[in-house]
Amino acid sequence: MAFPSARAARLGLSPTGPLRALWWLLQSPRWAAVITAIVAAMALVGVVLPQLPFWARGDAAAEAAWLAQQRERFGATADWLWRLGLLDVFHAPWFAAGLGLLVASTTAYVVGRLPGVWANMVRPRLRVPDSYFATAPHRFASDVPAEVAALESALRRSLYRVVRFREGPVTYLFADRFPWAQAGTLLGHGAVALFVVAAAIGSADSFDTALLIPEGASRPVLPTVASPRQMLVRVEDVVGRFDATGTPLEYRSELVIYRQGEEVRRCQVTVNSPCSYDGYRFFQAGYFGYGADVQVRDLVTGDVLYRETLALEFQRTAPYLLARDASGRRVFEGTVPLGEPVRLDLGQGPVDVSFASLTVGGRSYLLGLWQDEKGRPRVAVASGQGPPDVVIEEGGRAQAGGLEWEVVRVDRVPAALVQGFPLPPDRGGDGALLQMTNVAYGTANASEGGRVPVAGLPGDPTLYILGPDQRPLALRPGESARVDGYEYTFLGQREFAGIQVRRDRSDLLVWVAVGLLMAGLAMALWLPRRRLWARIGPRGTALAMQGWPEVGLEREMQRLLARAGAPARQEGGKDA
Amino acid sequence: MEQASVTALWVALALTAAAVLAYWAYAFGGWLSLRRLATPGQGEVTVAIWERFPEPLGRAGTWATWAALLAMLVSLAARWQASGRPPWANMWEFTAAFTGAIMLFYVLFERWYGPRALGAVVQPLVLALLAANVAFFPAEVRPLVPALQSKGILAAHVGVMVLAYAALSLSFGAAVLYLLQGGERRRFPRLPSPDLLDEIAFRSVAIGFPLLALGIALGAYWGNTAWGRYWGWDPKETSALVTWLIYGVYLHLRGLRGWRGARSAVLLVAAYGAVLFTYFAVNLVVAGLHSYAGV
Numbered sequence A: 001m002a003f004p005s006a007r008a009a010r011l012g013l014s015p016t017g018p019l020r021a022l023w024w025l026l027q028s029p030r031w032a033a034v035i036t037a038i039v040a041a042m043a044l045v046g047v048v049l050p051q052l053p054f055w056a057r058g059d060a061a062a063e064a065a066w067l068a069q070q071r072e073r074f075g076a077t078a079d080w081l082w083r084l085g086l087l088d089v090f091h092a093p094w095f096a097a098g099l100g101l102l103v104a105s106t107t108a109y110v111v112g113r114l115p116g117v118w119a120n121m122v123r124p125r126l127r128v129p130d131s132y133f134a135t136a137p138h139r140f141a142s143d144v145p146a147e148v149a150a151l152e153s154a155l156r157r158s159l160y161r162v163v164r165f166r167e168g169p170v171t172y173l174f175a176d177r178f179p180w181a182q183a184g185t186l187l188g189h190g191a192v193a194l195f196v197v198a199a200a201i202g203s204a205d206s207f208d209t210a211l212l213i214p215e216g217a218s219r220p221v222l223p224t225v226a227s228p229r230q231m232l233v234r235v236e237d238v239v240g241r242f243d244a245t246g247t248p249l250e251y252r253s254e255l256v257i258y259r260q261g262e263e264v265r266r267c268q269v270t271v272n273s274p275c276s277y278d279g280y281r282f283f284q285a286g287y288f289g290y291g292a293d294v295q296v297r298d299l300v301t302g303d304v305l306y307r308e309t310l311a312l313e314f315q316r317t318a319p320y321l322l323a324r325d326a327s328g329r330r331v332f333e334g335t336v337p338l339g340e341p342v343r344l345d346l347g348q349g350p351v352d353v354s355f356a357s358l359t360v361g362g363r364s365y366l367l368g369l370w371q372d373e374k375g376r377p378r379v380a381v382a383s384g385q386g387p388p389d390v391v392i393e394e395g396g397r398a399q400a401g402g403l404e405w406e407v408v409r410v411d412r413v414p415a416a417l418v419q420g421f422p423l424p425p426d427r428g429g430d431g432a433l434l435q436m437t438n439v440a441y442g443t444a445n446a447s448e449g450g451r452v453p454v455a456g457l458p459g460d461p462t463l464y465i466l467g468p469d470q471r472p473l474a475l476r477p478g479e480s481a482r483v484d485g486y487e488y489t490f491l492g493q494r495e496f497a498g499i500q501v502r503r504d505r506s507d508l509l510v511w512v513a514v515g516l517l518m519a520g521l522a523m524a525l526w527l528p529r530r531r532l533w534a535r536i537g538p539r540g541t542a543l544a545m546q547g548w549p550e551v552g553l554e555r556e557m558q559r560l561l562a563r564a565g566a567p568a569r570q571e572g573g574k575d576a
Numbered sequence B: 001m002e003q004a005s006v007t008a009l010w011v012a013l014a015l016t017a018a019a020v021l022a023y024w025a026y027a028f029g030g031w032l033s034l035r036r037l038a039t040p041g042q043g044e045v046t047v048a049i050w051e052r053f054p055e056p057l058g059r060a061g062t063w064a065t066w067a068a069l070l071a072m073l074v075s076l077a078a079r080w081q082a083s084g085r086p087p088w089a090n091m092w093e094f095t096a097a098f099t100g101a102i103m104l105f106y107v108l109f110e111r112w113y114g115p116r117a118l119g120a121v122v123q124p125l126v127l128a129l130l131a132a133n134v135a136f137f138p139a140e141v142r143p144l145v146p147a148l149q150s151k152g153i154l155a156a157h158v159g160v161m162v163l164a165y166a167a168l169s170l171s172f173g174a175a176v177l178y179l180l181q182g183g184e185r186r187r188f189p190r191l192p193s194p195d196l197l198d199e200i201a202f203r204s205v206a207i208g209f210p211l212l213a214l215g216i217a218l219g220a221y222w223g224n225t226a227w228g229r230y231w232g233w234d235p236k237e238t239s240a241l242v243t244w245l246i247y248g249v250y251l252h253l254r255g256l257r258g259w260r261g262a263r264s265a266v267l268l269v270a271a272y273g274a275v276l277f278t279y280f281a282v283n284l285v286v287a288g289l290h291s292y293a294g295v
């Protein structure tokens, strides 16, 4: 579209031979289409095929596990997809190469066109050879000489700037409109290059870490613990609210940030409003509602041996039972957490049975829970040493040991197996099973509960610790139990905040690039730039026009001629 | 109010169906009767009334489209009232807003450029989208998950995306008509000239392309405040970028010799495939952060 003179404007350091050919190739719209299409196709692969998730990156075990999953899906194909980088497109070298070429081409285009565009803007070519009126791709002619003044004023009204000169009987006009809009093209293309470069720098330099922090605890942010820039994030309070269907409504956390022992920032973060300090931004990225704050003390020395907020991340089944005596009075009601399952053969092949012992009215009962061959839960109640008295289905009731037992339902309660949990010295084993009943997922009183498991009766949560003693320790918040010189205390249910800490110093540059891109696009696409040459002689009028976007040029010339009293006779171009 | 928005959408659907019939009769009716006249061996030629009076039919199509647009605006306003947020937060609302925006651009283009025949492609598209909406997507107002509870930027992002896709829908309509027309062969006398169709296609891309860039950028800005990264190669955002790049390819090629006309039109049809893919397939098939916007 550029006029030959603009095209001829070369760089001072004009390369020669193949280099020059490459230089022109990189700037051509055909090549632009090719490289843009290539980048688009590569990105499309990344949309269609599953991509290595961010959490598996750099963690060999997680990566292998993820790849194994893909093998299940794609079979052996997964391996060569992986080797080609097709399962991690956006980190593959060939993708970087494609983007690099895009940047090189847009840069070449901007640099190569700059002199020509500059010349068009400040020193437009006022006069074209007469032959151009007969050959221009967009031209119009009339056998009638146009009224020069009328033509000029029609042009001015359409925001053209007009230059007029005479040569003998012939009047020449040059008119242009929005000549500087061409700079928008360069601005837009430069912005594409700037954007990619800024983003690449940003991702090379960025810092990103995820911390899971319970209420009341703090964690260091930087991997180098002793760094002078080290910060400590303390989570004072975490709130998660849910509606009756379990859909989250709100997550928020109260944070305090310390540096070198000093409090430097105190703020609230929600999902869409992070907190910033020293270029680092703290995001609410996750929420977990089942935490138990537990302390173990040695009663002999008085030392606290253990103090942790434990995340009860797994779920265990636990029957919710009701027992009535002969007079129909309720003597027991509640969720009964069970121990580790034991594999037993109950006659129809091996099943995993979990047991609990329960004392009701001074008498001991043994409970067992398993799933039958159809996956339905079964609860057995034994009142003596021998085989169970009865086996009850969910919702059923039966007599055992003088009581009527009802399995109201089978709950799932949050649980964790904790290795290294301190046990009294003469207890075997090296861990404890923790389960919590009577809890709602979500901040108490704020959530409507519903689909999220609420186990037990209204009231305080209860933590069951299996391991330190023969029988589970059942503790309400603030309660302690003493076993062989150790004191186990449940300090209360806590929530966890997933806090993502990030720093990306390329932000500003990226937004500058976006701003330039938008400005460039608006200038290039919404301001139709035009250059018009007119030759008005005694025997008629000839117009030639260049412009971008290259649409409607003929229509515009026809309209101008009509205004200037010269009925049009179309010569070049296509539509009228 | 929630019910009112659903009812108004049904009204819009019915009006759109009427518009489709009117536009088809207008655009292709005369052609059918010509074909019949040209068929040898037919003793008596009956020319249906809709073949003889195309102009009133075209006008009827225009009126029905304006009425459908109005019904859609009522539906969206009622929705906004009912949910207290801009009505494009789930698939149902997004599709409703999308169809409304397509019709808005369409009536504007019809006013600027004159040809009614574009409605013969655009209105069936609107009809299909509305039908898919009532058939597949649940219409209740539901609370938003925390990640989507950002009013300003998020609403602006989605709103601009809707407008961008709507503008690009017109380029699809123009390209389809161009191909139906057979380029310079001008198969249908009542369809606009190929050059005008080419121009309309370009103009709608010239509107949609920068809007798409703005929409993607607003999405990135929002991602930066919500998740701390402006770009994460999430399938939805990547797919939108791919769509944008394809229209970029079109902008570079359409001026070149050999790419004028039919080839550009084919490219535009393919590019619109990318729009629909980004819009539907990524939400429904490919999982990602955006898929929690739900159906």
Ligand code: HEM
Pocket: A001, A026, A027, A028, A029, A031, A032, A035, A036, A101, A102, A105, A106, A109, A184, A185, A186, A188, A189, A192, A520, A521, A524, A525, B244, B245, B248, B249, B251, B252, B255
């Ligand atoms: C890869 C290197 C690129 C080169 C060498 C290049 C070159 C060009 C050229 C020569 C034109 C003028 C076309 C004409 O006269 O019709 C143009 C227009 C255009 N290009 Fe590019 N381009 C490149 C990349 C891109 C990219 C990645 C985009 C964004 C997707 C883009 C967006 C545009 C737009 C929107 C136009 C039309 C409006 C304008 O003139 O600015 N270009 N490009």
